[in-house]
Amino acid sequence: MPIKESELIINPDGSIYHINLKPDDIADTIITVGDQNRVDRVAQFFDEVIFETQKREFKTKTGYYKGKKLTVISSGIGTDNIDIVINELDALANIDFKTRTVKEEKKKLHFVRIGTSGSLQKDVPVDRYVASSGGVGFDGLLHYYAQGTDVINQEITQALIQHLQDSPKKAEPYVVDASQNLLDKFKASNEKHLHFGLTGTNVGFYGPQGRVLRLPLSKPNFIDSLASFSYQENRITNLEMETSAIYGLSKMLGHEALSVNAIIANRAMGTFSNHPKDLVDELIQFVLDTLTQEN
Ligand SMILES: O=P(O)(O)O[C@H]1O[C@H](CO)[C@@H](O)[C@H]1O
Numbered sequence: 001m002p003i004k005e006s007e008l009i010i011n012p013d014g015s016i017y018h019i020n021l022k023p024d025d026i027a028d029t030i031i032t033v034g035d036q037n038r039v040d041r042v043a044q045f046f047d048e049v050i051f052e053t054q055k056r057e058f059k060t061k062t063g064y065y066k067g068k069k070l071t072v073i074s075s076g077i078g079t080d081n082i083d084i085v086i087n088e089l090d091a092l093a094n095i096d097f098k099t100r101t102v103k104e105e106k107k108k109l110h111f112v113r114i115g116t117s118g119s120l121q122k123d124v125p126v127d128r129y130v131a132s133s134g135g136v137g138f139d140g141l142l143h144y145y146a147q148g149t150d151v152i153n154q155e156i157t158q159a160l161i162q163h164l165q166d167s168p169k170k171a172e173p174y175v176v177d178a179s180q181n182l183l184d185k186f187k188a189s190n191e192k193h194l195h196f197g198l199t200g201t202n203v204g205f206y207g208p209q210g211r212v213l214r215l216p217l218s219k220p221n222f223i224d225s226l227a228s229f230s231y232q233e234n235r236i237t238n239l240e241m242e243t244s245a246i247y248g249l250s251k252m253l254g255h256e257a258l259s260v261n262a263i264i265a266n267r268a269m270g271t272f273s274n275h276p277k278d279l280v281d282e283l284i285q286f287v288l289d290t291l292t293q294e295n
């Protein structure tokens with residue numbers, strides 16, 4: 001049965017609805033960034049850019065870095081945007097736009113997020129990087145998909161739920177593991193500034209990440225509880241707003257994903273990086289080199 005026009009929305013030029021891309025516009029390895037200006041900062045390192053477009057906050061460039069074809073796309077902020085970006089990129093790879101049917105043979109994509117994040121731990125200070133061994137979702141996105149439960153790391157999820165004892169009014173947290181292949185590749189880099197840990201993905205930057213400007217929090221000790229959580233060797237190192245959804249959707253769709261974040265804030269110390277732009281540029285260069293390393 002063809003997928004209806006209201007579900008798979010194809011623009012008059014043959015591109016998919018939000019991200020404005022056609023199936024041939026993307027590489028198999030895709031770097032996602034939040035900030036649309038970061039797309040140029042990634043592509044500045046490419047030897048050649050062969051395609052570019054933008055619609056809303058979704059800016060894309062495809063090109064080559066050291067002979068490897070890469071696409072970089074901005075997602076904007078939040079897991080609601082990630083739902084659009086990952087589903088539409090998967091559709092480009094795995095749905096035949098002419099027949100509107102899912103292809104027999106599936107293509108596996110590799111997603112690597114290059115983001116910014118706030119650390120919860122004193123020993124993960126600003127100006128370091130964190131590769132997320134798992135995404136801890138407070139966003140509830142996975143609960144809308146039938147396979148959501150299958151891809152969750154139930155052991156860590158149940159331990160976290162027990163630890164937090166949070167209000168039932170909030171979405172139940174979930175934990176999804178990173179791609180082991182991509183994680184191993186980054187572990188093998190032996191980069192001294194690179195830490196590994198669980199990354200919390202929150203539904204906002206302020207209240208949901210325990211920040212108070214004028215509005216008091218319903219649970220003032222929320223981020224302290226996140227910081228003190230540990231299960232076997234796992235602890236939550238940092239917070240941002242996309243990783244859990246990237247990991248969850250990728251696992252359900254059969255793709256590989258890793259999120260690597262520049263630590264620009266340390267919540268335990270109350271500090272912020274003095275040179276966040278340079279830090280992100282250095283992280284971009286490191287990620288590109290690690291992805292193109294043979295091992
Ligand atoms: O720098 P990016 O990739 O946008 O990531 C982080 O920064 C934004 C908040 O400032 C959120 O998107 C968060 O995940």
Ligand SMILES: O=c1cc[nH]c(=O)[nH]1
Nearest residue numbers: 116117118240241265
């Ligand atoms: O603390 C931070 C820093 C960057 N991005 C976030 O979402 N949180």
